[in-house]
Amino acid sequence: MQLIPPLLTRPLNAVPLVVIERICRLMFRRIGTAHPGLFERLGEHRTKRFAFLPTDVPLSFVVEPASETISVSRKTSDVTADAVTEAPLFMLLALMEGRCDADALFFSRDLSVTGDMEAMLAMRNALDASNIDLSKDLARLAGPFAPMAGRVIGEIRNRALRGEAASWN
Amino acid sequence: MELICPAGTPAAFHEAVDAGADAVYCGFRDETNARNFPGLNFSREELKEAIAYAKTKGCETFVALNTFMRAGAEEIWYRGAADAIACGADALILADFGLMAHVAEKYPDQRLHVSVQASASNPDAINFLVDTFNAKRVVLPRTLTIADIARIGKSIRCEMEVFVFGGLCVMAEGRCSLSSYATGKSPNMNGVCSPASHVHYRKHGRDLVSELGEFTINRFPEGEAAGYPTLCKGRFDIADAKGYAFEDPVSLDVMGELEALKAAGVSALKIEGRQRGKAYVAEVVKVMKAAVNSPPERRGALLARLHSMSEGQKTTSGAYEKRWR
CATH class of the missing domain: 3.20.20.70 (Aldolase class I)
Structure with missing residues (x-):
């Protein structure tokens, strides 16, 4: 399933991976700072590697909670991880915020999970419990423009998820 | 109420x-x-x-x-x-x-x-x-x-x-041993039916195959809505028929x-x-x-x-x- 048209994601192929990864790490750190207990619920699964593969973006993301790092690679290279989740990018982001129900997306076949199911279930529950709000958490990176950035991120999210419980909370 | x-x-x-x-x-x-x-x-x-x-x-x-x-x-x-x-x-x-x-x-x-x-x-x-x-x-x-x-x-x-x-749950709850039979763990004693530790999903062509322990529970063709990998909602070969033995997903x-x-x-x-x-x-x-x-x-x-x-x-x-x- 694709929510983002290929025309919009194609330019990502021209952006150096190191730049994309640096931006992602900045955002990941920002979320970690805002939610220090984010991975507490993972328990024994904290040392696992979790891959998130957006079906509509030519990139793969691997999160390692133990070292609190995120790495980015092109879809053309293989990803090594204990558990892998695939879904359109905005659905993955909505899951991060607990804005969509993972089971419902699984039933509708919009989301698939392979590998260590116990680890990924723990990750799902940890994220769902964390009250992440990307529009608030990431807007702070914009400094004095935070309120405006928050509104823009929120609007993009709502448009992308229209019909997918976007109005929730 | x-x-x-x-x-x-x-x-x-x-x-x-x-x-x-x-x-x-x-x-x-x-x-x-x-x-x-x-x-x-x-x-x-x-x-x-x-x-x-x-x-x-x-x-x-x-x-x-x-x-x-x-x-x-x-x-x-x-x-x-x-x-x-x-x-x-x-x-x-x-x-x-x-x-x-x-x-x-x-x-x-x-x-x-x-x-x-x-x-x-x-x-x-x-x-x-x-x-x-x-x-x-x-x-x-x-x-x-x-x-x-x-x-x-x-x-x-x-x-x-x-x-x-x-x-x-279509079974006599607290008495059901299907999950125990397949995985050794049950909701009754361990608090888990079909525990995630024993669940595997794999893609077979365009089908999604769900497995619990050593049992294949279901095979969902592309476009068919999926269900949980529980034995009571599995699709099995029964005599000459293929279908859900107890209940559908x-x-x-x-x-x-x-x-x-x-x-x-x-x-x-x-x-x-x-x-x-x-x-x-x-x-x-x-x-x-x-x-x-x-x-x-x-x-x-x-x-x-x-x-x-x-x-x-x-x-x-x-x-x-x-x-x-």
């Missing part, structure tokens, strides 16, 4: 309360409850905070301690009961007669509900629990028809709570029978789903609350919004209305 709503995390708990739950049920992060999933449930501190929040909104909290105690490890369950009571739980939902006896003796003023896991499904069994342990409410198994419930209601001396929406929805349930003497409607996300809890509780307060002719349209969130994207009235195959 009260609306009893699930919460697997404090975030989901807040959503349930804010959406209008009359009571929220939840459990500790250990083997004492039948939703002992990784990353789910409450620490003692989280439960205390959640109960305090619920009280400010006039909402009750029921704590599920509804697995069966392991011989020699009873202290885990005893401590769970003591801590839940100390946190301010309005009721404990129990399945093990030994634990019921312990709570009835040590905490005689504590309200006690009989879990569906106790499989109390006839007046003699229910009245025994009322008379012996002072149980105030029984959660009935999802194996009874509404006529059965009405007959039971006339003969028992406690309130009745029934599941009306969410995951559909489907969720329960008997909100169309609210008047009949009320007439049968049901006092509380339970939503299943402590393992679901807070988005599910928020949406389902909001819709169910609206449905309970709506005239019957408007309920169908309201509840249609929930079908896409249901297992297999389908719902059924289950045993409430049908005979077994």
